[in-house]
Amino acid sequence: MLASDILIREKILKLYDDVIGTLRNLNPLPADLRDTLQEDELLERTREKRKAFSEDHCQVVVSGEISAGKSSLLNLLIGTEILPTSLLESRSLPCRLQYSAEKRAKLIDSTGSVIDDINYDEDEETKKRLKRIIEGTELVPNLAYVDIFLNESSLKGNVMLVDTPGIKEEDTDDNEQLFNHLRKASAFLYIIKTDSAGGTHKLFKIQERVKQLTLDGGMQLNPDSMLYVCNKWDQVDESEDQRVFEEIRSRIRQNGIEVKEGQLLKLSVRKERKRRLKRKPHTDLYLVFKDKLQQLMGRAIKNRYQKECIWLHKALRSLISIVNLYQSSLQESLQERTTLQREFQEDATSLKKAADTPKMKYCRKVMRMYTILSLKLHDHLRTKETCSDIIRKCKSEMTQRLSDPNIVSLKDIENASNETLQKLINEEITKWRENNQVDNACAQIEKEVLGSYRRLEQSLEQRLMNSGRKCSLGSAQVPTNADSNVQTGSNEDNQLFTKSEKVALVLTLTVGLPIAVTASVFLVPVGVAKILSEKHTNWKTMTDFRKNIDQRLSELLQGLYDSEAFTKDRFYEGFEKNHIRLFNQWIVDQYEKFVIDIDRISATLEQLTKKIDIDVGNNSAVELFLKQVVQFQADCLSINSEVQEV
Template identity: 95%
Template sequence: MLASDILIREKIVKLYDDVIGTLRNLNPLPADLRETLQEDELLERTREKRKAFSEDQCQVVVSGEISAGKSSLLNQLIGTDILPTSLLESRSLPCHLQYSAEKRAKLIDSTGNVIDDINYDESDETKKRLKRIIEGTEPVPNLAYVDIFLNESSLKGNVMLVDTPGIKEEDTDDNEHLFNHLRKASAFLYIIKSDSAGGTHKLFKIQERVKQLTLDGDMQLNPDSILYVCNRWDQVDESEDQRVFEEIRSRIRRNGIEVKEGQLLKLSVKKERKRRLKGKTHTALYLVFKDKLQQLMGRAIKNRYHKECIWLHKALRSLISIVNLYHSSLQKSLQERTALQREFQEDVTSLKKAADTPKMKYCRKVMRIYTILSLKLHDHLRTKETCSDIIRKCKSEMTQKLSDPNIVSLKDIEKASNETLQQLINEEITKWRENNQVDNACAQIEKEVLGSYRRLEQSLEQRLMNSGRKCSLGSAQVPTNADSNVQTGSNKDDRLFTKSEKVALVLTLTVGLPIAVTASVFLVPVGVAKILSEKHTNWKTMSDFRKNIDQRLSELLQGLYESEAFTKDRFYEGFEKNHIRLFNQWIIDQYEKFVIEIDRISAILEQLTKKIDIDVGNNSAVELFLKQVVQFQSDCLSINNEVQQL
């Protein structure tokens, strides 16, 4: 049993150390879990339990009535008369008998400090002095108890025999010594005077105190770990043997104490001492007593180890419960955040795809609208009615200008005609633009675009609100003139077909004749200049121009319309350069504004990803910690199984 005892004790101490080491290193765990575990103070309680277990021994407390033979029995057990004995009441101190290779005695005060350390031998003088100290006849200030170390094999195996003063009727310090030792007792020997059944009535006082200590949680003594020894059995007549034995058992039971078979023993310490001194073998009663005592001590050790395992198991179970609860919450949070991350990723993808739809859809619509408008304008300027009106107005103005003294050559006439035609064409374009509401051609589309993006914004806002992050989103705005103005590097306003537009870019042709163009985007190529030059050669004199002014103006206008600057493609290019590009830029601006809002989800997604990474790390740390604690609990159960096999 001794080897198993030492091995199991070492395993329990190691398990305590492993648990303490794990509880000390909580840094890998999340801060809130660390705080919870630190508030639980399990580390401090485990340290205290480990210290108490490693320092305290399996105490077998011996008590009884005064002069019942307690000290004599202990002297007999250890094989030497080290403890003082007396038939009279004396003020003796508690003595702790422990194993050591070296014989010595330590005098301990009430705080646990050593007053004196005495090495002693078997000489009568040393023993007498030690007995005087224990009896109190040689006073030692502040002395509370005496630790006596003996090289006695029966004390091996973490066992301590505790000799307490005889219990008294009244409450005294000696009685308190007994009760204080019972708090830590693993086994209890109560010595009874057989010749008078002395001390049985005092068991009631002990029992009441033990019940109170048990209720207060200060008692670990098991009722099965108690032996009642009837000493002085040699003074009982053989004929009265059974009657006296039953009477003593009956008296104990009358005090409300259950006495099981084998718990009440007969013994004569005086007789056994004489036989020991004469070198004779022990009696059967003593052998039975020693056997029962060994069983009792074995049970005491077993119960002590079992209680340690039970405490550790409960502490670990409580720890596992706390960590499991946190782990479940952490996993739930991780799952929710992962699902939210996946949802956000899908939202970003779907919203960006949805945002592309208005951009592509409405840009195509605008292109179709302005393609039709450019064709209509092209055809309108070439209608007979429009051309006649332009020529009529130009003739009227040129008739007045021909009387201008500054016009003295055909070159002057051509310049004046071109300027007048430009002015009239621009006026016609402005008039046509107003009549066909060109400025508002895309108003409905703009509303549709804003409606589409507003619906997307509402969808985005709802998704953010559903995730617990309500966002205030700004609505898209229709671009103002200031927003849509295209800067060309000059101070001119180059927007095509806008109110009060006055565009007059003068191009220098190869023939050196300035030709007025109807719009900034309509450029007259070299080929057209040659055609006009050829027509100019037919204008032989100024009088010829005046005489054939209608024809000359018609030729000039027709030549201009037939140039590349006034083709359908060039008209569309004019619209494309201004209106279509402006609209495309505006819708791209709306798209980019919405993408900025989508990026808010991306920012949340980035934060969420960081939190998920932290959660994953925390989850791994908690799982590792939980695995260690569960292993400790398994080790505890394994050790307890070994204890049960003792």
């Protein structure tokens, strides 16, 4: 395990660096995802974990009762008498032993700052001073612990042996120092005084604190990473060997501690030290202990690395969960926008086609309607009843007007008759229009047109609203007629229909849109004077006109009806000029206004296209980021598998 420790450690550090590098470069990601990841503070936590991992060692904490031989055992292991040993209770400081090519010691205060850096290589006086500092006979202000660096191969592989003060019955600073180091411990080595089974009862106190620290999340010490060493075994009679061993194991178990096979060992540090001085080989007990210690240190490193892999894997899993959730939302949004874009493109085409339908459909409908109306009016004016009524009224008025002293000639009679007939015909036309609702004939059609356009507008508005870009569209309105919209006859012709009569009607649709329907009479130019002079030149005297007034008025009326001004085509022209053209212009206006509204779809399409392009870019960036993180997670699992296999 120790041989491959450096390689695995470097892999973990590199993985940390790769993750940190990726988390530092979040600029390609969408801003809201960046904010979420930055709020999660994963980068800061990963940096802290990386720093702690690079600086911390796999600590094997060594503890035991006072004078149990902790320091002597460590001196034996490292092959040098660097740690002070005493049978008496002293103010010893925790010492952390770790590998270095150079022999030196660092005095550390409670904040982790170095108070002094001592080079003790081949200098006996410096070694003695270091021992005095450790055992507390030479005081150094604010000193918390000592880091001792040794060129000892057994310490290679990022392993640190921590010698703690002997544990005491009462709660003291020394005990608290032990518990503080246990927080970071990957393994625990407890030394027991064999002659009295000393310290076994204190294991309960240690175990309770370990349980509490574990519950609080303050440590992750594995029970399998604990080793119990019965020192001073040379004091046990060979005949009592097994009984004493079982007694010590029983006492440990009485404190609620499970001792597995191979976790409780026998050893005599004093005996092994003497054998080393005499250059004799170590006993099997020492070799077994050293092998178990190597295994313990291997497990410590393994647990340490597994702990890092577990944390990193969990952090990456949390990161992947956040990014997956965001990507799912992003892809859903992208799909919605793409679908909306396609629907808008289809709408733009279908709406223009749909907008053309009312224009063509209703224009033809209005033309047919006014063709029928013009024929009906043409026929109505020629009915016997209508003609008789007009002649009767004209005769009544002309009888009164002939007594007018200003009418003295046939020309005067002709003018008066012309005016009267024209007035009566216009009155009849006005009456017929009102009875047949000619002025309101387009109202229902206009209502249908507005309803059709309004439905299209509502569909358009809903599309725009669904896209998150609500637009207020101007509803189609029927314009009020102005005099300039009305076609007039030529100046030299008299007007058959009065221009002054207009009927304004306001309808309220269910959609709440006011429709201003303005009726304008159509105008038919009539040259009455020409008719009289051409058709009635046989009228020689006013007396003749008065004697045969019924006949004369009938002839005059018939002459008007036979004129070009009263043909069916001229009647339709009148409607076409004043109603059909106006309607056509109005519906074209509505169409053009709606096309402008449709153009808003194009603007929305441009915005959607830009947003889709951004979403596509964001999705690619998120996919690339996610791919990197997933690879990091796979690397983490690979490293953890490598640790498991060692």
